Amino acid sequence: MSDNKKDLHALAQQGAEKAYAPYSQFPVGASLRTRTGETFIGCNIENSSYGLGICAERTAIAAAVTAGFGPGDIEEMAVYVPDENIASPCGACRQVISEFLDKDKTVTAYNRHGDSKTWTIEQLLPDGFSLRN
Ligand SMILES: O=c1ccn([C@H]2C[C@H](O)[C@@H](CO)O2)c(=O)[nH]1
Numbered sequence: 001m002s003d004n005k006k007d008l009h010a011l012a013q014q015g016a017e018k019a020y021a022p023y024s025q026f027p028v029g030a031s032l033r034t035r036t037g038e039t040f041i042g043c044n045i046e047n048s049s050y051g052l053g054i055c056a057e058r059t060a061i062a063a064a065v066t067a068g069f070g071p072g073d074i075e076e077m078a079v080y081v082p083d084e085n086i087a088s089p090c091g092a093c094r095q096v097i098s099e100f101l102d103k104d105k106t107v108t109a110y111n112r113h114g115d116s117k118t119w120t121i122e123q124l125l126p127d128g129f130s131l132r133n
């Protein structure tokens with residue numbers, strides 16, 4: 001595993017430690033690296049009004065955008081769940097990820113054992129809706 005990948009794996013794990021997931025009991029962490037080498041983490045944040053919960057992938061992107069990064073500025077993302085299964089980003093997150101990561105960039109998801117699966121953005125959301133290309 002490259003240093004960069006190891007980094008994002010560890011950061012996604014840190015993200016999962018911040019998760020607020022009292023309803024699902026399913027903590028998720030995400031991390032990303034920008035083209036300047038800065039990294040950001042995210043976690044799922046649930047709500048007693050269940051449908052208002054937000055996924056880890058989107059809070060990580062929100063952190064980067066809040067710091068001034070925009071479309072094309074995110075190089076790579078990682079997702080971590082302390083679970084047996086590898087969690088792949090939900091449909092809503094795939095759309096949001098595709099707004100900020102170019103089609104050839106990747107998302108790697110890890111389970112608790114460090115097993116991983118990597119997708120390009122194009123694989124996550126083939127022929128996705130976009131106004132920016
Ligand atoms: O890739 C995923 C999949 C699910 N969740 C969250 C949403 C909810 O809080 C919990 C259970 O679905 O996990 C994420 O954050 N990312």
Ligand SMILES: [Zn+2]
Pocket residue numbers: 055056057089090091092093094
């Ligand atoms: Zn999601």
